[in-house]
Amino acid sequence: GQNIDQPTEMTATEGAIVQINCTYQTSGFNGLFWYQQHAGEAPTFLSYNVLDGLEEKGRFSSFLSRSKGYSYLLLKELQMKDSASYLCAVTRYGGSQGNLIFGKGTKLSVKP
Amino acid sequence: DTAVSQTPKYLVTQMGNDKSIKCEQNLGHDTMYWYKQDSKKFLKIMFSYNNKELIINETVPNRFSPKSPDKAHLNLHINSLELGDSAVYFCASSHDTSGGGDTQYFGPGTRLTVL
Numbered sequence: 001g002q003n004i005d006q007p008t009e010m011t012a013t014e015g016a017i018v019q020i021n022c023t024y025q026t027s028g029f030n031g032l033f034w035y036q037q038h039a040g041e042a043p044t045f046l047s048y049n050v051l052d053g054l055e056e057k058g059r060f061s062s063f064l065s066r067s068k069g070y071s072y073l074l075l076k077e078l079q080m081k082d083s084a085s086y087l088c089a090v091t092r093y094g095g096s097q098g099n100l101i102f103g104k105g106t107k108l109s110v111k112p
Numbered sequence: 113d114t115a116v117s118q119t120p121k122y123l124v125t126q127m128g129n130d131k132s133i134k135c136e137q138n139l140g141h142d143t144m145y146w147y148k149q150d151s152k153k154f155l156k157i158m159f160s161y162n163n164k165e166l167i168i169n170e171t172v173p174n175r176f177s178p179k180s181p182d183k184a185h186l187n188l189h190i191n192s193l194e195l196g197d198s199a200v201y202f203c204a205s206s207h208d209t210s211g212g213g214d215t216q217y218f219g220p221g222t223r224l225t226v227l
Contacts, residue, residue, distance in 0.1 A: 041220070042221055
């Protein structure tokens with residue numbers, strides 16, 4: 001089976017840095033996506049990691065360790081508009097390789 | 113200019129009715145998906161189609177039937193609606209399957225409420 005864990009909620013202050021962790025246990029792991037979802041809106045793509053290491057994109061970075069089954073999303077210089085849910089999702093090899101298997105999401109609240 | 117569009121945005125209906133949700137993408141993608149997001153915001157794959165052929169059917173009741181008239185459209189028909197079907201349904205598309213790392217682009221969602 002598969003299991004994806006991320007914290008349910010986090011709170012951070014505007015201008016600060018926050019790290020959202022995701023651990024996974026899944027057979028046939030291929031890669032890991034991070035999506036952002038504002039309340040009442042569609043998920044939007046943030047990042048994709050398939051190799052170990054850090055991928056940086058502006059204020060957002062994502063890290064993957066395949067051996068540890070671990071990823072994190074790092075948000076720098078937090079802005080109020082970053083208040084949203086952040087969804088970790090894995091993809092697998094095999095018959096269901098088109099799947100995104102999502103974690104339950106981390107709701108981030110950014111306070112002034 | 114909308115990449116992935118869904119209609120309707122809101123759907124309120126009685127238990128036992130049959131309803132359809134439509135999805136269209138103008139990105140030229142080969143793969144389309146339907147997801148269900150429940151009240152706890154958990155997003156779960158239901159179906160995946162690649163070039164009009166079903167390639168994934170997660171454990172979904174037979175009351176749900178996807179139909180793909182062409183690769184730009186993937187509609188979802190639901191028979192005999194139940195209270196537990198109330199959720200937000202998202203359509204998505206990707207160039208190829210995400211097993212190869214292709215990003216999925218999501219539609220705006222359809223909020224279905226079954227009374």
